[in-house]
Amino acid sequence: xxxxxxxxxxxxxxRVIVNENDIRKITLHSKPQTxxxxxxxxxxKLGLPYKFxxxxxxxDFNNALINLTDIAxxxxxxxxxxxxxxxxxxxxxxxxxxxxxxxxxxSSHVRQAQWPETFEVPNFPVxxxxxxxxxxxxxxxxxxxxxxxxxxxHEILEKLAECMYSFKAYPSDDDFNDVASSLVKKHPCxxxxxxxxxxxxxxxxxxxxxxNYRTKLRRAGCTDVLINVGKRGGQDPLRSVKRPKHFxxxxxxxxxxxxxxxxxxxxxxxxxxEMKKCHPSSTLISQNMDSTFSxxxxxxxxxxxxxxxxxxxxxxxxxxxxxxxxxxxxxxKNLKQEFFTALDQHTARFLKIFETKKGAVGKKLSEFLDQIxxxxxxxxxxxxxxxxxxxxLLGEETSDFFKATLDCDCDIPQISIGILTVITEGxxxxxxxxxxxxxxxxxxxxxxxxxxxxxxxxxxxxxxFGLIYALNLEYPPQxxxxxxxxxxxxxxxxxxxxxxxxxxxxxxxxx
Numbered sequence: 001x002x003x004x005x006x007x008x009x010x011x012x013x014x015r016v017i018v019n020e021n022d023i024r025k026i027t028l029h030s031k032p033q034t035x036x037x038x039x040x041x042x043x044x045k046l047g048l049p050y051k052f053x054x055x056x057x058x059x060d061f062n063n064a065l066i067n068l069t070d071i072a073x074x075x076x077x078x079x080x081x082x083x084x085x086x087x088x089x090x091x092x093x094x095x096x097x098x099x100x101x102x103x104x105x106x107s108s109h110v111r112q113a114q115w116p117e118t119f120e121v122p123n124f125p126v127x128x129x130x131x132x133x134x135x136x137x138x139x140x141x142x143x144x145x146x147x148x149x150x151x152x153x154h155e156i157l158e159k160l161a162e163c164m165y166s167f168k169a170y171p172s173d174d175d176f177n178d179v180a181s182s183l184v185k186k187h188p189c190x191x192x193x194x195x196x197x198x199x200x201x202x203x204x205x206x207x208x209x210x211x212n213y214r215t216k217l218r219r220a221g222c223t224d225v226l227i228n229v230g231k232r233g234g235q236d237p238l239r240s241v242k243r244p245k246h247f248x249x250x251x252x253x254x255x256x257x258x259x260x261x262x263x264x265x266x267x268x269x270x271x272x273x274e275m276k277k278c279h280p281s282s283t284l285i286s287q288n289m290d291s292t293f294s295x296x297x298x299x300x301x302x303x304x305x306x307x308x309x310x311x312x313x314x315x316x317x318x319x320x321x322x323x324x325x326x327x328x329x330x331x332x333k334n335l336k337q338e339f340f341t342a343l344d345q346h347t348a349r350f351l352k353i354f355e356t357k358k359g360a361v362g363k364k365l366s367e368f369l370d371q372i373x374x375x376x377x378x379x380x381x382x383x384x385x386x387x388x389x390x391x392x393l394l395g396e397e398t399s400d401f402f403k404a405t406l407d408c409d410c411d412i413p414q415i416s417i418g419i420l421t422v423i424t425e426g427x428x429x430x431x432x433x434x435x436x437x438x439x440x441x442x443x444x445x446x447x448x449x450x451x452x453x454x455x456x457x458x459x460x461x462x463x464x465f466g467l468i469y470a471l472n473l474e475y476p477p478q479x480x481x482x483x484x485x486x487x488x489x490x491x492x493x494x495x496x497x498x499x500x501x502x503x504x505x506x507x508x509x510x511x
Contacts, residue, residue, distance in 0.1 A: 017081040018046060022337075035071045040282050042082070047324045047336035051085040110293070111249040113332055114493070115167045119178045121186045122163045128155055135189030146189040156183070157205055161213040169224045169251070170243045171210060174495050176203045223294070224252040227302055242301055246469060247493045248330045252301050253294045264295040268313065275315040285316050286325065293329050300472050307446045307471055318451055323466035330469050333491060339462040342490035343383055349509050350386045353393065361392050367432040381436050383458040388434060394481040394501055401479050407439050417476045418444045419460045443467065
């Protein structure tokens with residue numbers, strides 16, 4: 001019997017139900033010998049950085065779902081269902097707001113949600129709610145505006161500032177617009193008759209109140225505002241104010257209850273030693289990465305450690321599973337799932353747009369289309385073509401970002417950030433080659449390879465995007481619009497208002 005025949009016999013094919021809209025075929029190179037091994041494989045293949053159990057369809061009960069507690073019960077070519085053990089805040093986010101931070105380690109020190117689509121004005125103290133109700137009735141009856149006493153205005157602004165801080169420490173101008181307009185919409189008696197919008201005065205008051213609220217939090221020792229003490233007022237004017245760059249909700253969290261720098265440093269050292277093993281424990285790594293999140297962010301944001309040093313101190317951060325988990329910790333979104341869901345949703349439309357383009361850009365896009373036609377309906381080929389073509393649609397030059405090298409060549413391209421495709425000798429090596437038969441792909445940061453042996457370019461793209469968040473880096477200057485489009489349109493991170501180029505492309509996608 002040949003080696004390939006042996007491999008065919010030992011591999012295991014699974015049908016896995018992640019949720020009702022996400023059912024996947026998973027192939028394992030060998031049959032798992034324990035239930036824990038099976039779950040580790042699925043956690044890695046599916047990109048699920050949260051705790052779960054498994055159910056399987058049992059033929060003895062007309063394929064009804066039964067809890068899988070023993071690997072011996074697993075049938076040939078089974079259908080498995082993933083059961084999340086992490087409760088979610090709403091049904092719409094049940095499969096994406098996974099946040100392994102909800103473990104026993106405690107996560108009250110991190111935010112759990114992005115700024116809402118529509119800001120919901122919180123309830124105020126009972127006496128103030130009563131006064132506002134009476135004011136709203138008078139306004140509805142005869143358009144009488146409420147004369148707001150100073151003490152009531154203080155309570156309203158204080159409560160709104162507290163609510164805003166639960167989403168972000170540094171709201172933008174659009175955020176203040178959202179809150180002020182929502183306040184007046186819920187309580188029309190607070191409308192300002194002399195204002196062009198009816199709420200400009202509330203907006204300005206909110207800005208002052210938010211500044212005062214941050215001052216109180218600095219005095220209390222909250223790290224995401226304490227880091228900026230003295231940067232406005234002369235202590236160190238050359239240091240820039242450190243704020244979230246890409247709409248992170250947990251930019252610089254406080255240390256969790258019961259932890260200090262010494263205890264987290266001990267767990268970090270455990271992680272370093274665990275990563276030296278041939279088969280590191282994914283459970284230990286996930287637990288320690290969760291509980292050391294605030295220490296890691298302090299090093300990356302406050303100290304601004306170089307990538308090379310971060311790689312040495314946090315080697316587990318540069319793995320697929322932990323890049324996805326870190327993105328969840330920072331934004332509350334499952335990067336891998338949302339990236340590919342959005343990419344696949346728009347792929348057909350992107351390819352149609354490619355066909356309509358003329359001129360030099362159209363010629364390059366036509367070459368991409370010709371290459372994927374040879375692959376038929378191969379999803380990876382289509383994804384690669386879209387990701388290579390997206391920058392061209394946005395008028396960006398990709399030659400210093402997407403690089404290729406022969407597998408026998410030891411030289412690393414002299415670029416600070418990019419994706420390197422390793423190809424075999426004799427492969428097409430033009431600037432428009434998609435390298436669909438590549439050997440493997442690597443990620444370059446600060447001129448060095450930080451991740452290697454990535455299967456394809458689409459995987460490298462989402463991993464690089466996750467690393468940019470995890471390491472608090474700027475987007476590649478040559479592809480800034482591309483990464484901004486991925487952030488705002490694919491992942492819905494940030495305000496709806498887009499730059500003209502991005503808005504134009506989004507409009508074309510939705511036609």
